[in-house]
Structure formats: C-alpha cells, structure tokens
Amino acid sequence: MGKPPLHPMNTTDALHDGEQSLRIPSLPAAVVKLNELVRDPNVGVMEIGEALGEDPELSMRVLRIANSTMFGLPTTVLDPCHAASILGINRLRSIVIQAGTIGVYGTKSLRKDMEMSTHWRHSILTAHICRTIAGKSPRTDLMDPAELHTAGLLHDMGRAILLDNVREKYLEVSAAAKRDGVPLTEAEREAFGVNHAQIGAKVVLAWDLPRNLAQAIAFHHEPWRVAKALPSAIVIAVADRLAHAVATNDLARMPQVAERRDLRFLGLGMGHLLTVATNAILAWKAIEL
Numbered sequence: 001m002g003k004p005p006l007h008p009m010n011t012t013d014a015l016h017d018g019e020q021s022l023r024i025p026s027l028p029a030a031v032v033k034l035n036e037l038v039r040d041p042n043v044g045v046m047e048i049g050e051a052l053g054e055d056p057e058l059s060m061r062v063l064r065i066a067n068s069t070m071f072g073l074p075t076t077v078l079d080p081c082h083a084a085s086i087l088g089i090n091r092l093r094s095i096v097i098q099a100g101t102i103g104v105y106g107t108k109s110l111r112k113d114m115e116m117s118t119h120w121r122h123s124i125l126t127a128h129i130c131r132t133i134a135g136k137s138p139r140t141d142l143m144d145p146a147e148l149h150t151a152g153l154l155h156d157m158g159r160a161i162l163l164d165n166v167r168e169k170y171l172e173v174s175a176a177a178k179r180d181g182v183p184l185t186e187a188e189r190e191a192f193g194v195n196h197a198q199i200g201a202k203v204v205l206a207w208d209l210p211r212n213l214a215q216a217i218a219f220h221h222e223p224w225r226v227a228k229a230l231p232s233a234i235v236i237a238v239a240d241r242l243a244h245a246v247a248t249n250d251l252a253r254m255p256q257v258a259e260r261r262d263l264r265f266l267g268l269g270m271g272h273l274l275t276v277a278t279n280a281i282l283a284w285k286a287i288e289l
Contacts, residue, residue, distance in 0.1 A: 022165045022192075022199065027207050030055035031100035035208065038093050045092075049084030052096065061099035062092075069286045070128055071095075090146035097209075098127070098153050102289065105160070115171070119160055121287050122243050127152035128283045129239035132276050138267040143212065143232045151213050155220050155236050157203045158196030162188070185221050197221050227265065238262050242273075246280045 027035075030052070037043045037051055052059055059080045066077045066087060077083040084092050102120055130152035134145040143151065162170040169191065177187035185195035201218035205211070216233045219226045220240060223233035241257040244250075258266075258273055 022161055024161060024203055024206055025104045025164075027097075028055070028058065028100045028103060030058050031096055032208075034093070034096050038089055045084045045089055046081055048089060048092065049079075049081035052080040052084070052092075058096070058099055058103065061103060062095050064288075065095050065099055068288070070124075070283050088146075090144060091149075094127075094146040094149040094153070097150050098124070101153070101157075105164075115163055115167075116160065117289060118247075119156060119163065120289055121284075122247055123153050123156055124287050125243040125246060125280060125284050126155060126236070126239045129242055129276060129280050130235055132279055133235050133239060133266065133268070136268060136272050136276070137235070139231060141231050142235060143216070147210070147213065148232060148235055150209070151216050151232060151236055152239050154200060154204055154209075154213070155217050155240060156196060156200065157217075158199030158201075161199050161203065162192070162196060166192070183221075195221075224261075231265070234262055234265055238266070242277060242280060246277070246284050 026032075034048060034051055037048050052062060062080065063077055063083060065071070066073065066083050073086060075086065077086055083095075087095065105116060105120075127149045130148040131145045134142055134148040142148065159170075173187050173191045174184060176182075177184045185197060188195040197218050197220055201214040204214040204217060212230065212232070215226070216230050216236055219230060219233045220236040223230075223237040226233055238258045245253045245257050257277075258268075263269060263273065
C-alpha cells in the first residue's frame with residue numbers, strides 16, 4: 001500500500017519541519033479586496049470593475065492580459081468596468097490573480113531573472129491549456145474554465161517560493177534530481193521536508209482562495225490518487241506536461257503527454273489533444289511578462 005495522500009492543510013507543519021522557514025508573499029491589497037467582493041453575492045459586476053479601477057497599476061496589467069491574443073476577446077477591453085462586463089466575474093478574477101501574483105515579483109525583475117521568468121511563462125501557458133481543456137471536456141464535475149486557469153497559473157507556485165527563499169540550494173536539488181533521474185517532488189521532500197506542490201497548496205490556502213483549488217494543486221504530480229474526488233487534478237497534470245513539451249519544443253513528445261486513461265477520463269480523443277497542443281504553441285509565442 002502506498003502512503004496516504006498528504007492533505008494540503010498539513011503543509012504548514014511540513015514547512016516548519018524543514019531546514020528553514022519559507023516566506024510566503026502576500027497578495028496585493030487590491031487583489032485581496034477584489035477576491036472578497038467576488039465572494040459577496042450582493043456585489044455586482046460593475047462594482048467589481050469600479051473597485052479594480054481604484055488600483056491603476058493593477059488595472060493596467062489586467063487590461064494588458066485581457067487584451068492579449070491568448071484570451072481572444074472579440075472586442076478590445078478599454079477600462080476595468082468594461083473588462084468586468086465583457087469577461088464576467090470568474091474570468092476577471094482569474095486575470096486579476098494572474099496580474100497580482102506576477103506583480104508581486106515585479107515584471108522588470110522577472111525579465112532579468114531567467115529561472116523565475118521561465119517559471120512564470122510555464123505557469124501562464126499551463127493556465128491557458130487548463131482553460132482550453134476545460135472548455136473541450138464534456139465532464140461536468142471539473143472546475144469551471146476560469147478556476148482551472150487559476151489552478152494552472154498557481155500549480156507550481158511552490159517552485160517560485162523555493163526560488164525566492166533558497167535559490168542556490170533549490171537549483172542544486174533540481175539539477176541533481178534531473179541528472180539522477182529522481183522525481184523532483186521526492187528530491188524536494190528529501191531536501192526541504194516538503195515538495196513544491198504542497199507548498200503551492202499552502203500558498204493558495206494562505207491567500208484565501210478556494211480549498212478545492214489548493215487540493216488539486218497539492219496532487220497535480222500524482223493526480224490519479226485523487227482523480228475520483230478531484231478530477232480537475234488530471235487536467236492540471238496533463239496541462240503541465242504539455243506546457244513543458246511546448247516550451248522545450250519537444251514536438252515528438254506532445255502526443256504522449258496524456259496517457260490513454262487521461263484522455264478517456266476527460267472524455268477527449270487524440271484529435272482534441274493535438275488541437276490543444278497547436279493552440280498552446282501559438283499561445284507560448286504570445287506570452288509576455
């Protein structure tokens with residue numbers, strides 16, 4: 001029998017049991033406020049747009065993302081209220097979280113930091129693929145496309161935390177795992193007492209984002225352990241593998257990024273996967289930080 005799944009709530013203890021504490025960044029105040037408004041059933045779309053408009057820098061980043069070719073909106077979004085009305089609450093929330101989390105690290109700094117830049121480009125592409133798969137799968141028990149976009153964006157947030165806190169050691173651990181053929185999550189747990197998926201789940205909970213989001217992220221490297229209860233974990237796992245294949249230009253590997261049982265589970269065929277892959281290649285070229 002395998003070990004029982006580690007619940008995301010246990011990651012707090014795991015972090016404290018490691019060799020050092022890991023600092024987790026706070027979301028910008030504007031993102032926290034918008035997240036609270038989204039959960040309030042008495043708050044309308046326009047009120048959320050007006051609240052977003054109170055933070056000019058965040059608004060600018062949101063509009064740039066919303067108007068990118070990756071979202072393919074039929075019309076140009078001109079201001080926060082317009083964005084709210086065109087996108088709807090869930091899609092706007094996912095874009096706000098993307099703008100806010102990347103903004104925490106500073107876009108200018110990211111352009112100079114190859115490791116962190118690579119991390120965020122991979123995360124953005126994974127988010128895009130998650131949203132695309134969610135839109136094609138006939139399953140009705142997946143998170144909605146906007147939520148899966150957020151899950152894809154934050155699935156490797158634990159890696160960003162490790163890079164931010166213990167960069168040199170983490171790069172050594174990552175390189176050694178790749179060289180020795182050891183799963184990265186196992187190498188991380190050996191070195192830090194916790195792996196990046198568990199750290200990512202803790203971040204999501206600390207940011208007061210939905211619990212099912214944290215759980216799916218916690219198991220995205222072992223999704224079949226929780227597939228029945230958390231089917232969205234399969235989407236994140238497939239999107240993660242496909243994003244890596246696209247980023248490394250490993251075209252021969254793309255048809256193998258999803259096992260047959262993954263596709264059957266999601267109600268998709270190989271033709272669907274190839275369409276998603278083609279779309280992902282175009283999206284990868286369009287990503288800007």
